[in-house]
Amino acid sequence: MHLDKTEISLIGVAVATALAAQLSPDWLVFTLTLAISTALVVMGVVMLMRAGLVSFGQGLFYCLGGYAVGLGGRFLGITDALLLIGLGVIVTVAVAMILGLLMTRYREIFFAMLSLAFSMILYGILVKSHGLGSTDGFGVVDWTLLWLESETADGANMALLLAIGLALTIALFLNRYFKSSIGLACEAIRENEVRVEYMGISRQQVLYINYVLAAAVGSVGGSMTALAAGHVDPTLAYWTVSGEFVFIALLGGTGHVAAPFIAALIFTLVRTYAVELAPNAWQMILGIVLLLIILFLPKGIWSLFTRKKGAAS
Amino acid sequence: MTEILKTEGLSRYFGAVTAAEDISVTITAGEIVGVIGANGAGKTTFINMVTGYLPPSKGSISFGGNPIKGLGPRKLMRKGLTRSFQIPQLFLELPVIDNLAIALAAAEQKQFQMLRPVRTPERLGSAEEILEQMRISQYRDEMVTAMPQGARKLLDIALAMLGSPRMLLLDEPTSGVSLEEKYTLMDTVMEAVHARGLTVLFVEHDMEIVRRYVTRVLAFANGVVIKDGPVEEVLADTKVQELVTGKYHEHKNPGGDA
Amino acid sequence: MLTVWAILIDGFIYASWLFLVAAGLTVIYGVMRILNMAHGSLYALGAYAAASALGLYYAGGGDQLWMAFVIIAVCAITIGAITGLAIERGLLRLMYGRDEILMLIITFAVLLILEDVMKLIWGTTPYFAYQPYAAMGRINIDVLTVSRYDLMVLVVSIVIGASLWFWLERTRIGKILRSIIHDREISQAMGVNVERMFTITFMIGATLGAIAGGITAPIISVVPGIGIEVIVLAFAVVVTGGLGSITGAAIGAIIVGLARATSIHTMPELELFIIYAVMAAVLVFRPHGLFGQAVARKI
Numbered sequence A: 001m002h003l004d005k006t007e008i009s010l011i012g013v014a015v016a017t018a019l020a021a022q023l024s025p026d027w028l029v030f031t032l033t034l035a036i037s038t039a040l041v042v043m044g045v046v047m048l049m050r051a052g053l054v055s056f057g058q059g060l061f062y063c064l065g066g067y068a069v070g071l072g073g074r075f076l077g078i079t080d081a082l083l084l085i086g087l088g089v090i091v092t093v094a095v096a097m098i099l100g101l102l103m104t105r106y107r108e109i110f111f112a113m114l115s116l117a118f119s120m121i122l123y124g125i126l127v128k129s130h131g132l133g134s135t136d137g138f139g140v141v142d143w144t145l146l147w148l149e150s151e152t153a154d155g156a157n158m159a160l161l162l163a164i165g166l167a168l169t170i171a172l173f174l175n176r177y178f179k180s181s182i183g184l185a186c187e188a189i190r191e192n193e194v195r196v197e198y199m200g201i202s203r204q205q206v207l208y209i210n211y212v213l214a215a216a217v218g219s220v221g222g223s224m225t226a227l228a229a230g231h232v233d234p235t236l237a238y239w240t241v242s243g244e245f246v247f248i249a250l251l252g253g254t255g256h257v258a259a260p261f262i263a264a265l266i267f268t269l270v271r272t273y274a275v276e277l278a279p280n281a282w283q284m285i286l287g288i289v290l291l292l293i294i295l296f297l298p299k300g301i302w303s304l305f306t307r308k309k310g311a312a313s
Numbered sequence B: 001m002t003e004i005l006k007t008e009g010l011s012r013y014f015g016a017v018t019a020a021e022d023i024s025v026t027i028t029a030g031e032i033v034g035v036i037g038a039n040g041a042g043k044t045t046f047i048n049m050v051t052g053y054l055p056p057s058k059g060s061i062s063f064g065g066n067p068i069k070g071l072g073p074r075k076l077m078r079k080g081l082t083r084s085f086q087i088p089q090l091f092l093e094l095p096v097i098d099n100l101a102i103a104l105a106a107a108e109q110k111q112f113q114m115l116r117p118v119r120t121p122e123r124l125g126s127a128e129e130i131l132e133q134m135r136i137s138q139y140r141d142e143m144v145t146a147m148p149q150g151a152r153k154l155l156d157i158a159l160a161m162l163g164s165p166r167m168l169l170l171d172e173p174t175s176g177v178s179l180e181e182k183y184t185l186m187d188t189v190m191e192a193v194h195a196r197g198l199t200v201l202f203v204e205h206d207m208e209i210v211r212r213y214v215t216r217v218l219a220f221a222n223g224v225v226i227k228d229g230p231v232e233e234v235l236a237d238t239k240v241q242e243l244v245t246g247k248y249h250e251h252k253n254p255g256g257d258a
Numbered sequence C: 001m002l003t004v005w006a007i008l009i010d011g012f013i014y015a016s017w018l019f020l021v022a023a024g025l026t027v028i029y030g031v032m033r034i035l036n037m038a039h040g041s042l043y044a045l046g047a048y049a050a051a052s053a054l055g056l057y058y059a060g061g062g063d064q065l066w067m068a069f070v071i072i073a074v075c076a077i078t079i080g081a082i083t084g085l086a087i088e089r090g091l092l093r094l095m096y097g098r099d100e101i102l103m104l105i106i107t108f109a110v111l112l113i114l115e116d117v118m119k120l121i122w123g124t125t126p127y128f129a130y131q132p133y134a135a136m137g138r139i140n141i142d143v144l145t146v147s148r149y150d151l152m153v154l155v156v157s158i159v160i161g162a163s164l165w166f167w168l169e170r171t172r173i174g175k176i177l178r179s180i181i182h183d184r185e186i187s188q189a190m191g192v193n194v195e196r197m198f199t200i201t202f203m204i205g206a207t208l209g210a211i212a213g214g215i216t217a218p219i220i221s222v223v224p225g226i227g228i229e230v231i232v233l234a235f236a237v238v239v240t241g242g243l244g245s246i247t248g249a250a251i252g253a254i255i256v257g258l259a260r261a262t263s264i265h266t267m268p269e270l271e272l273f274i275i276y277a278v279m280a281a282v283l284v285f286r287p288h289g290l291f292g293q294a295v296a297r298k299i
Helices: A005-021 A026-050 A059-075 A081-103 A108-127 A155-177 A181-191 A193-198 A203-229 A239-252 A259-277 A282-296 A302-312 B043-050 B073-079 B096-108 B121-133 B149-161 B179-196 B207-213 B231-236 B238-243 B245-251 C002-032 C039-059 C065-090 C100-122 C131-136 C148-170 C172-182 C184-189 C194-219 C226-241 C246-266 C268-285
Strands: B003-014 B017-028 B032-037 B058-063 B081-083 B167-171 B199-203 B216-221 B224-230 C138-141 C144-147
Touching: A005 A026, A005 A155, A026 A059, A026 A155, A026 A181, A026 A203, A026 A239, A026 A259, A059 A081, A059 A108, A059 A203, A059 A239, A081 A108, A081 A203, A081 C268, A108 A239, A108 C100, A108 C226, A108 C268, A155 A203, A181 A193, A181 A203, A181 B096, A193 A203, A193 B073, A239 A259, A239 A282, A239 C100, A239 C226, A259 A282, A282 C100, B003 B043, B003 B199, B017 B043, B017 B058, B017 B199, B017 B224, B032 B043, B032 B207, B043 B167, B043 B199, B073 B081, B081 B149, B096 B121, B096 B149, B121 B149, B121 B179, B149 B167, B149 B179, B179 B207, B207 B231, B216 B231, B216 B238, B224 B231, B224 B238, B231 B238, C002 C039, C002 C144, C002 C148, C002 C172, C002 C194, C002 C226, C002 C246, C039 C065, C039 C100, C039 C131, C039 C194, C039 C226, C065 C131, C065 C194, C100 C226, C131 C148, C131 C194, C138 C148, C144 C148, C148 C172, C148 C194, C148 C246, C172 C184, C172 C194, C184 C194, C194 C226, C226 C246, C226 C268, C246 C268
Parallel strands: B032 B199, B032 B216, B081 B167, B167 B199
Antiparallel strands: B003 B017, B003 B058, B216 B224, C138 C144
């Protein structure tokens, strides 16, 4: 297996982050874990965006992943993190395979709003589920990773290492995926569906696979969030949360597999302070920044990096 | 002389409007057939029906002896029937080379191999070959948005030629292209067509182009084929002159304003 | 039998409210092809303006019911028209011609901004303006008691629906709007001032949203986030009926309203689920909603 430059950098950054975390305070480790988990969900949004689709309901899969961890620990007695995450992926893929049949028929605002509606259905069901704590949600059981236990002092660190490992695996896969036939076919669909059809490619099939994969990635992000935060509640599926994922995706841009991670880190750090300093202006900041991105950085902050590189060479 | 495309009684209505009525045409393998007619005469409707973009209201179509009515563009492409577009249908925000690589990946396997990289040495090789043939190699790594209209037309036709088709339908290949460029463009296209031994049906407004490249002509007016035959015979027909070519007098002498 | 009556009455009352909320959304989309996510915020603005003005009026010793309605109408129309004008002139105008999906994201940004603007103006404590609702009392229909205020909402909704229909189908400006809906470029070429029509349409749509909020204010407690819940419902209604069609919004509202009432009276825990299940079921068979139409692309 030959590694390209991006792959080597991704591995390098992952190892460096894991090492740096050993010296970092717990709050930073926790923030970083949340940022990586968020980035994974955003990655799903980016996968859809590359195919020209904007999902305002990726929270559906984020929430499914989170609740699978919560419920799996609570009712099935599973404590192994990888098994819990796997359970989330299985449930999510099953749901996405059904919804995908309907969703792949829609584009543009219809796709956006339908995805929103489906995630709101889950929200509505969870809010009415009093056995699951209704709007308060419930706590996630203490989990283990293979032979390690999370209740020990370095639980936060363990969650981060797990997140880094998963994120690296997914990023490496997606880096290849974006250059594969199906990855390019997604972009081709975004650019011109008529031509795609006349090339003999099934749009339905390409979009369907992409949709299900994006859902699975989102589910992993949700599971990781649940494991790190130790709690799940229905707001995971609330549509404004999905709106934040769209925001982060636009902030980073779709140009590179690393962009969502950088954008999610900026987002999570800024939110940590903004919510404390100006709790009633946080959304306003998001809205204004969103307008600024659309007006001045339509390809996201990643384009700043590539532009600089272009100017240097 | 084997028949390749045959339509019988092909009709299409949009509500009360008749876009095409009772079109029965037989095309023989290897023919280069021109389709002429005023705007709204039913030419594009005819092409759209044959290539599966628009379902016919009535009638039948067969390709290579097999009925193809009701098949979509994807199935028809697999059978060897492709087309180009009046407005080039390209992936504007992708590099030219990727436009071709995707088409090659889609064309070369029956089962579209999803997870393999799209840029393989073989595909890049074939893509460069056709860029060369179409004389647009200089745009290899540019985005399509950076190409002029004529080059886009050529790329659009190049995409249609990948995947070894047997018949190619060209929808106004020279529209939107400057008068001087038209002939170079058509020469390039026809060279590629002959190299591949394709049967071609093409819609054209310029009668000089029709005269130069075509052996047989279908003249459309008001949704009906009013004349079908050798090029000179059709163009000399009074009814055709009245309904179709009358308005093209100003184009008759393209060298005039040079 | 009683349940059936209750479902019908509740269903139609709820449907009339849904139509009020959805009408502005569908008008704007129909003419401008913009799905205005900030529509819910306009609803919330209308509700806040009406609730705080009513609060002042009643605190100052006012007790006239007709005056309360004047206050609601004036507040809602003023704030709706001004905010609508500001959004259209200040932001959307710069973006015309961009993708529908980008316009959706832009209005999402507007929603985020307006949500916090409202928090900064009105704080996070709830506002109540129940007085008009209480003052109107209830009437008995057979053995069921129905609030007169709810019945009034039904009447207002029908009046607004009928006026919108008249405006679009029977007036000169409606004719111009329909020509824009049919083909924007040709209307522009024929001398229609499309930009001005867009401003008018957006202001009317925004005002409709604010009126819906103003009328609803006496029924609910006005708190942050009401707009966000409303937009999701309004969307379900217009998609079921077919985006951009007034008739569609009315039919969609009735279907969703009846479905919700049925659920509340028989299986209350499925309330939210039913609304979207109806929408999904309609879309499976009619991908563009009951009155929606697919547009073919020119190649």
